[in-house]
Amino acid sequence: MLFTTVLLGLIFALPFASWMRRYLLADSLQFYGVVVLPLTLTWLWLNRYRLMLPELDTLMKRYQAGRMDRLTSAEKWAREEREYNAVISLLKEKPLPPKRLFWPLLLAGFFTLIASWINDPTITALAFVFMIIGLVGYRHGTQALRVAAFPLLFLFLLVPIPGDLLESARVWMTGRVMSLLLHVLLNLGIQAELSLQYNPLTILATQPYALWASQVRLGLAPALLFLVCNIWYLSLIRARFRTKFFAIVCGMVWMSMLMIARLALLAWVGINDKDMVTYLAPATLILLPLIGAVGELFVLRGIKCQKYQKWVSI
């Protein structure tokens, strides 16, 4: 394991630096890329016991087949707990050898060679993810791939998105946020207009103040960081998919409200004291994901979505 990790590190150390450069570009939407690897490793650590027993799902399914149909959800829950313990005892027997996949690993190795030659950050990051998937598939088998589906898919967030695509997304999101901000300001009685279609937003006052998107930082990067962390956290929570989806939507709405409130505050301050905005903008930007996280915790508490998965060991 250690040797494999060192070898992977040697192969992908240089490309990793180029990915980081992309994440840390000024006002980059992909700032969340910085936390993807630590979050994935943390997820693996928290679910280490589950990953050690990848056959558990199959055994549980076989054991429960045809027995759970007519039970209420509470009965199912209680039964599942008992049977879960029974399955664990079954696992003391020698497990069947995992079904290993060699071809994906071989293809990933070949793709890594090509990626090293092309040396484009997007392609090298894809090669890294494919290599990890290939390694898991060969070392631990198909069942392990299924169990580790979330962290493996989560790793795709590492892949630096080509600049033009990211730019299109940024322009679209900036346009939406700016027009929303304009409506809020007009409703608050502050006269403003959008120049050059969507950016800057000019506050019409005695001394007009132009609110440029990247000067004040709209907060799109922290919002996406919050979204990624939210998805990661919810993957550890024991709840139905629709409940989690609802929690994510609530989180996004809450974050949008915070962003707009922050920008409205900056616009109001900017009319009176432009210099103050230069101090206030970065300070409030740091607070944005923190306040967002606190609000999201209240949402999760409200919808009773706080219990961790069985295998999560904190």
Next chain:
Amino acid sequence: MSKIPKVGLHIIALLILTGLGSFGARLANHWRISRQEMVPIPEHIDVNQYRWMGADCAPPVGDGERDHPIALNRVYQLGIHAPVFVSIARINTLNGLRSPASYLMDTDGRLMEGNRAEIREVGKKRVRFVMEIAQGHDSTILLMHWVQAPNQPAYADYADIPKSVAKALLLHSTLYSCDIWVPLRSDSNGAFIRSTLVRFADDIEAQIQTGHLPKDTANLLPPPGQLNQDGSPVNTPVPSPAIAPIPAPGIPSPLSPTPPGSSPGGNGSSSPFSNSPADSPGGSPTGGL
């Protein structure tokens, strides 16, 4: 030997092979890129009777947006005129093909809609250069952009040369992304700037295509003894005052939108840029705009 160590050995062997192969591929890549010669940009460029003196300068503000390519960055100056910046970068990654506004300007930078002119060669469909106005939160520039492979003509859009682009990205053959830009000021003389940029573009295109400057450049050079300290010729004519200056940001630009289906630029009289005879710098391979 048990099954698991065997699997482990397979993995380690494959990773070692991949690692060695990747290292080799990187070395080959480095060697291939280092073999690409950067086109020499002239020390000075002469536009009519003006001599613009060049000096090395820092890369554009958003160079990271295109993955910090190997590039030749230069600034040309002439007296009190706004400096002309030139950047010739080698395209080796997908981001090297990005729109110039994304790396020439700050993060608010973008191309202004309706301020685009395509410059074609007389009687040909190929668009050689594209001239646009880009605006960021602290500056506005007039830029010219094109891509060009050595010994090949210039193309404004990389989509017109898919083979060269594929070769540059996959085989690391040489392909340049060229930009020339001038920061616009409220007192900028639009026609003078436009004709200067076109002349720069002509010269640099010729340099990349043939390896030397156009022949007619020499005829335009004033005698060496008659240059001012700033490089401008003595008693040089002042640009025609009849030409409308490019206005400050926010004011409608004289660069009117390109009518659909028309062939602006080149020698065509339909060009929105060809509003005055003074726009035409003499001796340009295109005959000027």
